[in-house]
Amino acid sequence: MIRSSALSLSLLAAALATVPAPASAQWQWRDASGRMVYSDIPPPPSITRIVKSPGQLSGEYRPVEAPPANAESAPARPAPVKAAAAPAPTAEEAFQKRRAERLEAAAKEAQKEAEANERTTRCAQLRNYAQGLQQGVRTGVMTADGSVQYLGGEERQAEILKTNANIEKNCG
Known part of the structure; x- marks a missing residue:
């Protein structure tokens, strides 16, 4: 008998340990879409369903303003002008916004990386071309009619100067 009651007490204690404790939120309200919100901070002023x-x-x-005791004796005051406050975003909307911002940032980063890779490749090609020109490798340019015109001494020097200026401008 003692053994069975000790066993049942230990089973009861184990069962109670697995039951989650209620949230200790001090504030509870329903948001604009009717979902229950639990928080330790007060709701925004636009929330009236506390x-x-x-x-x-x-x-x-729902908080209600008390009417004046005597409507005739109360001075007429204009109704307060309230700025149209944007409803607080729901958790899902906030998540989607953060996700979109992360995706946009990742796309911009990927574009910057692709541009940097393209620039590195272009600069390597220009440096190789300049090195070939300086070493005297036979080089030709395509003319308007589709034929190849090989560079002579002055044309080679002009092409070297142009290529070096291009390297300095874009790869410096």
């Missing part, structure tokens, strides 16, 4: 707040029992309430 379910629970510190020092108040659970149950939905």
Whole structure:
């Protein structure tokens, strides 16, 4: 008998340990889409469907302004102008926004990397071309009619100067 009661007590303790404790949120309210929100900070002023707040029992309430005791004796005051506050984004909307920003940043980074790789390749080709010109490798350029015109001494020097200026401008 003692053994079975000790066993049942240990099983009960194990079962209670697996039951999650309720959240200790001080504030509860329903957002614009009707979903329940739990938080330790008060809701934004645009929220009027507060379910629970510190020092108040659970149950939905809506704050109501009390009308003046005597409507005729109360001075007429203009209605306060409220700026149209954008509704607070839901968790899903905030997630989607962060995700889109991350994807956009990754795309920009990939584009920058591709441009850097292209620039490196272009610069390597220019340096190889300049080296070939300086070593006297036979080089020709395509003319308008599609024939090849090989560079002579002055044309080679002009092409070397042009290539070196291009390297200095784009690869420096």
